[in-house]
Structures are given as C-alpha cells and as structure tokens.
Amino acid sequence: MAETFDVAILGAGPAGASAAIFIARAGKRVVFFDSGQSVTRRALIHNHYAAPSIEGPKMVDIGKQQAQDAGAQLVETKITNIEKQQDGFVLSGENGETYQARYVIFATGLWTDLAEKIGLVTKPATEPRIKTVIEVDAQGRTNIPGIWAAGTVAGVSVHTIITAGDGARVAVNLLTEMNGERWVDHDILPKEG
C-alpha cells in the first residue's frame, strides 16, 4: 500500500529542501525525493546571505538534514512517473515504490524530462546556461492543478539564496491555499532575564 502524504517534493537541492522545511514545520505530512544530481554540489558559495563561505555539497547536506529534523521524510530515489488520481497523485520511484500525495512541487533544477512527460507546460529558459523551465503563475502553480514548481526549474535566477528563497515562497503560497488563510512561520527570540 502506497504511503500517503499531503505534499511530495521532487528535488532536495536549495529549492526543494527549503520548501520541505516550511511545509514540515507547518505540520503537514511531506516527503521529498532526490536523484543525487544537484548542480549545487559543484558550487563554492561566497554570496549566500549570512553564510559567508560554504561549499555546495555541505549546503545541500545541511539543507536535507534541516528538512528531516523539521519532520520531512527524505527518499533518495528518482521519481519516474506521476499519475493523477481522484484526490491527488500517485508517484512512482526508481526504487519500485509508489507514493500518494495531494500536492506535488517540482524543484528538479535543470531537469524537465518528467515534467514534459506528464504534460506540464514548459518554455525556453531566459537564465544563462539553462535550457528549459516549467511555466508557472506568480504563486508557483503550473498548468496541472495541484502541481507547483520552484527554483531553477521554475525559471528564477540560478543562485542558492534565490532558489532557496523561491522554494520557501512557493511553500508559503501552497500552505496558504491548503489552509485557506495566509501562512506565516515566525519564531520569537525569548526575552532575556
């Protein structure tokens, strides 16, 4: 029997893991998948706000762990197919397992092959060294209701602070739709003394 989640996220790079952190902290059942091809692993990052200098592999690993510590379930497999079902989607993994989710977020970086296979509208990219992106509206919705996209694959500037930020932005927009009111995730510093 396939495990059921509120949200399934494809990609555990800056965009995907950032979205997973927000959605897990909102108390939703969230699974995020990764096929181990993050281009962020090739980066040496000196321009990420408040992280003066960090190696890409370390950033990706910290992000994955932070999302899991928040309650998100990480599955290291490639999602090879997504089928619409009555109240959501069935996702098939290269690991032979299937997963059910009400909503799906594509945070697949350079990869649009699965998006095109399942009928998501894509378009030529405008960012340097990027070929194709998924067409999204201002909130991050794609042409298939219930499927959203964030980060490089959604056409934003390819920098970790921006892709991680876009993952968080799209997660807040999705949580707002799920909850029917604008979502805010703030923690307050305890007063001294």
Ligand SMILES: Cc1cc2nc3c(=O)[nH]c(=O)nc-3n(C[C@H](O)[C@H](O)[C@H](O)COP(=O)(O)OP(=O)(O)OC[C@H]3O[C@@H](n4cnc5c(N)ncnc54)[C@H](O)[C@@H]3O)c2cc1C
């Ligand atoms: C050489 C290089 C240097 C860079 N230097 C900098 C820099 O100095 N500063 C900076 O800000 N940015 C830099 N960048 C850009 C930055 O690292 C990333 O490009 C950006 O943050 C991408 O984030 P993302 O989450 O959109 O994609 P990615 O980090 O690529 O993550 C996408 C993930 O989705 C997974 N995936 C794809 N399809 C599937 C599927 N079907 N099922 C499961 N998983 C899937 C992939 O395995 C991958 O892990 C650099 C990039 C490169 C290539």
